[in-house]
Amino acid sequence: MLSSSEIATIHAAVRTAGDQFLLDFRRLPVPQTMAELQARLADIEARCMAALQAPLTAAFPTTPWLAADDFGLSAEAATLPAQYWLCDAMDGAIQYVQQLPGWTINLVLMHQAEPVFAAIYDPLAQELFWAQAGAGAFVNKTPLRPSTKREPGVMVAVFEHTHGLDEDVALRQRVSQGLATLLGTYGVVRNYGPHGLQLAYIGAGRLDVFLQVGRDLENWLPGLLIGREAGADVLTATGQPWQWAADSLLVTALDLSATFPLIQLPA
Template sequence: MQNEINIPIILDAVRKVGNVFLKDYKQNAIPQTMEELLKQLDDIDTICLASLKEDLSAEFPDIIWHIGDEFDTNSQRNPAQQGDYWLCDAMDGAIQYLQHIAGWTINLVLVREGKPVFSVIFDPFANEMFWAKDGDGAFMNDQSLKISSKTDLAVMLAVFEYGHQDKSDNYLNEKIGSTVTHLLKNFGIVRNYGPHGLQLAYVGAGRIDLFVQEDLDTYNWIAGLLIAKEAGAEILTTNGNPWKWGDENLLVAPKNTTEKYLKITK
């Protein structure tokens, strides 16, 4: 795949735009109205996409672009019906960025025949570049990633997340509440952090022991899923089946930890 994908060019392009945002971090006023919030979110998307297209289109002229809109639930159920394409989450954790809080990243995924084959998540604040190639491992900067080897739930860090879809009439709030209760009763440390992809990359790096989410959030997951998988984590649904694009929940952890979690919830 190295002959097909110029990895340094991709990483440099993502690092470049991430550092642009780092330079401007905390320079804008925190939005106080919905109008201000939406305007700043739109500006982030515009700046990020323009920079990435400028730096990558010459090297990859035949790869088209697709924006991952996590607010569009239906579009997340299936991969786009096209050939190779970039799936860009301009800023995962953009709310943290606008609120002057750490925990925001630039995420980019190359999708081929409906599956992610290369992904990168760059955390400018920590200067950490997580990336993975399908079948060739996962890395943080130049170091191979390794999942946690913990066996005691009492010393494990578990995280839960939730998406943006309406939860008023589909029992999702109850499912999320039940999930959090299971975590609090059984895991030593439970957190909710924000940037979904980065948390999944942290599972790959052994920093987080388990990630679970009870609603559909494909675009926020997809970059981190490849990184976690290539580092050795299991990628499952919350009922223990192998996860596939469009599944409406997600469980990611080392195999021994997913087995413990599934026993707890059943």
């Protein structure tokens, strides 16, 4: 387990990385070309990684870094270091450059193919969601607890989809089936944007169901640990316990999947 001083160092680094972007938020023009967009995204990633790596490399000198883009959807646990940082420089960067809320700094410490510490920081709300394996989940200093709703009509479900839907007809059909199931089961269905924050919101009881069909491991891991440590159920879309090779993710308030119909999708 990390010490209290190590946790404080991580918290400070994540907050510093996120708060620097408040100065430019809604002050820079929205990109109008692909070249402008790519330049802005590259700048965001560089600034974020610099702010995180300087203090955390000093505090954890033997722990390497993997960027989310380098991690890859096909990464196998056996091919990765025993321990490493995985960073999504800004989850929801498109929202940021479009001058919309819903962007966070996500960081997870992996050990033996399991997330052991995660932080998701929302600078606009000044909310830091974090968890340590076996020690619970928190927003700032407040413990997280999932929703206790049991009426589908008052539940809020959210969905995400991975890239490649234009090229994979079978995946597009599975995503459509999952969305149709949500729409037919829950009172409100939305897509909020950043993966990690939506998963943290499940842990906080602000959302009730998260579904993504299609593998998106690097985007799941920080929020997955926070949701699990808060007491949420972390499953696949067909109701099986989630594991590394899973190509879908269903996170719900505790026992919700046992109370209501599961998302049934063909293999």
